[in-house]
Amino acid sequence: MRFKDVFSIIGPAMVGPSSSHTAGAVRLGRIARSLLDAEPQWAEIGLFGSFADTYRGHGTDLALIGGLLGYDPDDARLVRSAEEARQAGLQVTIAPSHGLAAHPNTAEIRLGAADSVITVRGASIGGGNVEIERVNEFDVRFTGSYPTLLVFHADRKGMIAEITGLLSGSGINIGSMDVDRAGRNGNALTVIESDLVVPASLLSSIAALPDVQTVRMIDIMEGMR
Structure with a gap:
């Protein structure tokens, strides 16, 4: 990972408990929302590795949903993002996956609104940083740390x-x-x-x-x- 700034070391401002399981998960959701470029109506999320094992205890599910709603990692609404999603008409399904992933903190998000659908696969790689490895059928890599x-x-x-x-x-x-x-x-x-x-x-x-x-x-x- 390239060094960007001191926040890459000390971590982001965030609602806890974990930068990898919370802040990174928020950013994965935010990226998926940006790629859909519409108010999402439904989401199907598959979790891999440690995300799949501990997502409820570490709040990864709430963080991903918060990202889909456009929240930042330090948004106090993250703790009630599931309810916020229901009120917004966003139907979310989250389930562990038994497939293989290159990184243990990996999520695959399939997000839709009307006729628009996007699939994003990425990992939370530490300190709130993420790496996207696939968009729809394309194997591409980017971090979202830059425009x-x-x-x-x-x-x-x-x-x-x-x-x-x-x-x-x-x-x-x-x-x-x-x-x-x-x-x-x-x-x-x-x-x-x-x-x-x-x-x-x-x-x-x-x-x-x-x-x-x-x-x-x-x-x-x-x-x-």
Whole structure:
């Protein structure tokens, strides 16, 4: 894990008891909510490893639900997030999974609203930090610690150059990039972590590129920098 700041060592401001099982879980839920880009109506969450073993005792279930509602790790409402979700019309199912996971604190979140559905798999890796390892059918990695752009698009020649060209032309510095595709000339996902949030006007320009399907911007650390 790259060193970012002192808070990467001492941990985040949060409602306890555990940065891995609580703060990290909140951020996993926040990322899933951002990718859905709509008020979620239902969620199916599978837990792996220690998440599956201790989620009730450590409040991981409440933390994940709070993240889906858009709460921060230090939001006092986390302790009653299950009830808040019911009042908001968000139906949540959480269950341990017996499958394998690369990290013991892993959750897979399938989230939906109307005709929109997103599946996000990620892990809480310590100190409230997370790593996403899969979005829908795409194996991509990002942390959510930086403003993160996701572009779902057709796999065609020149697409990456067009996306990065628009960013560069607007003064957006690319910190890292990951690309995965479902198959040659099929669908693909490009993930770009940047130093700045991509403004709405630029997101619209990227969305208008030929063969771009969906554009999402994640900034779950807003107000924490």
